[in-house]
Amino acid sequence: MTWQSPIAPGISWYQATLEERPAYPRLEESTSADVAIVGGGFTGLQAAYHLAANGTDVVLIDAARLGDGASGRNGGQLGTGQHWWPEDMESKLGPERSKAFFRIAEDAKSHLLDFAKTHGINIDFQPGQISVAHKRNMEFSFKNHVEALAERYDYPHLSFLSKHETEERLGSNRYFCGIRDIGTGHIHPLKLLIGTGKAAATAGARIFEMTKADNIEQKEGRIAVSTERGTVTADRVLIACNGYIEEHLEPGTAAKVMPIRSFIAATRPVTKSEKILPGGESVDDSRFVVRYFRKTKTGELLFGGREAYTADQPKDISKHLRRQIAEIYPALKKIEITHAWGGNVGITMPRRPLVHEIMPGVTSIGGFSGHGVLLSNYCGKLFAEELLGQSSELDLYRDLDIPAFPGGGALRKPLLFLALTWFSLRDRF
Numbered sequence: 001m002t003w004q005s006p007i008a009p010g011i012s013w014y015q016a017t018l019e020e021r022p023a024y025p026r027l028e029e030s031t032s033a034d035v036a037i038v039g040g041g042f043t044g045l046q047a048a049y050h051l052a053a054n055g056t057d058v059v060l061i062d063a064a065r066l067g068d069g070a071s072g073r074n075g076g077q078l079g080t081g082q083h084w085w086p087e088d089m090e091s092k093l094g095p096e097r098s099k100a101f102f103r104i105a106e107d108a109k110s111h112l113l114d115f116a117k118t119h120g121i122n123i124d125f126q127p128g129q130i131s132v133a134h135k136r137n138m139e140f141s142f143k144n145h146v147e148a149l150a151e152r153y154d155y156p157h158l159s160f161l162s163k164h165e166t167e168e169r170l171g172s173n174r175y176f177c178g179i180r181d182i183g184t185g186h187i188h189p190l191k192l193l194i195g196t197g198k199a200a201a202t203a204g205a206r207i208f209e210m211t212k213a214d215n216i217e218q219k220e221g222r223i224a225v226s227t228e229r230g231t232v233t234a235d236r237v238l239i240a241c242n243g244y245i246e247e248h249l250e251p252g253t254a255a256k257v258m259p260i261r262s263f264i265a266a267t268r269p270v271t272k273s274e275k276i277l278p279g280g281e282s283v284d285d286s287r288f289v290v291r292y293f294r295k296t297k298t299g300e301l302l303f304g305g306r307e308a309y310t311a312d313q314p315k316d317i318s319k320h321l322r323r324q325i326a327e328i329y330p331a332l333k334k335i336e337i338t339h340a341w342g343g344n345v346g347i348t349m350p351r352r353p354l355v356h357e358i359m360p361g362v363t364s365i366g367g368f369s370g371h372g373v374l375l376s377n378y379c380g381k382l383f384a385e386e387l388l389g390q391s392s393e394l395d396l397y398r399d400l401d402i403p404a405f406p407g408g409g410a411l412r413k414p415l416l417f418l419a420l421t422w423f424s425l426r427d428r429f
């Protein structure tokens, strides 16, 4: 029977094309561990793997099935660097910190690809990424970015694309210029997620699905994570719930990491004669409500866009995405859409990840702001290394100032809705 994620709408093409998806049991009784992890996305599973592989007794629980969160349902684009371009980060954080963040993202890239290779996970990696400008006046900043990365960040993999070159590479004349990055690429995220889960379980992590954490509190010098049928008691806890964090579980994280729902449609395979993305790169555009698309290894167009800022379930996900596809590829106006789905992107105010301690022994990590395929995996690893005394690199993120969204409990979501709607309207002018 086809599994419907209880926390996100639609069946993803990723899920539909998976050969195997192992099931993990529900937690049926109380247990104890060195480390308890709440949330089985990339962050939680990477932490579980690295801890277990180094002899730590780990229990990981997920409210749904592994891959039902953002990690198994995203655009699969690895990108380069952080959410902000390094030259923009320089002005806010200074050149040294900006360089450190760039380097960490490059380390994250190598780590992801090496991890998949070492564990024999076929992630369908395809090279190449193109960022495109939806406004004419962006040419200067695009050229400047290519130069800055080559000259100050020792990253020679970017090239500027003129309007004509962008058209050739995309098979669409809707954008004004672009940047091609041959130092990155895109993957089948659910295959990576499932493979990471298997690696963690093989290393000895105890994984439980359909097991929701209802409460986290300190008890007799340890931390108790309670669920419907049992409590996990541990010395350390990682909360890795990202855009699915609930206020009652951890109000401090919920105030700083808010969900935006993003949606993706998969079409029937496009043909060579349709001349769409002949070089196989993935694409993201410069809109505030980003449109991101790519072809899979078997030729289906995966097109992401249309964000929603309320909790209402959309009635017809594919209708809006079809309109957006047609804006870029008018010839695909009537193309068959085989799958359409959505998921929560966890964002923070400054669009930088949140790493913070909510009480002694309890760390919360999330808010990768649409840039988490690389960074969530790596932050999970860094968390494990920190506990193992092998690295303190996570401090780079911990030291960032991530404020709460304004408005307090009741007003936070409506205010975010208004702000995001305003920014998304600006995409049109």
Ligand SMILES: Cc1cc2nc3c(=O)[nH]c(=O)nc-3n(C[C@H](O)[C@H](O)[C@H](O)COP(=O)(O)OP(=O)(O)OC[C@H]3O[C@@H](n4cnc5c(N)ncnc54)[C@H](O)[C@@H]3O)c2cc1C
Residues within 6 Å of the ligand: 007, 038, 039, 040, 041, 042, 043, 044, 061, 062, 063, 064, 065, 066, 067, 068, 069, 070, 071, 072, 073, 074, 075, 076, 077, 078, 079, 211, 212, 213, 214, 240, 241, 242, 243, 244, 245, 246, 249, 262, 263, 264, 292, 304, 342, 343, 344, 345, 346, 365, 366, 367, 368, 369, 370, 371, 372, 373, 374, 376
């Ligand atoms: C549609 C979409 C497209 C995206 N595209 C890209 C992209 O192309 N490139 C990119 O870099 N990033 C992209 N992202 C973002 C990226 O997917 C995330 O940043 C990343 O996967 C976050 O991983 P995570 O482990 O922190 O959280 P998640 O993968 O969201 O995992 C959180 C987990 O916590 C569990 N959970 C929540 N509450 C509880 C609880 N109380 N008890 C137990 N478990 C709980 C959930 O069930 C879930 O499995 C996209 C996201 C979406 C939704």
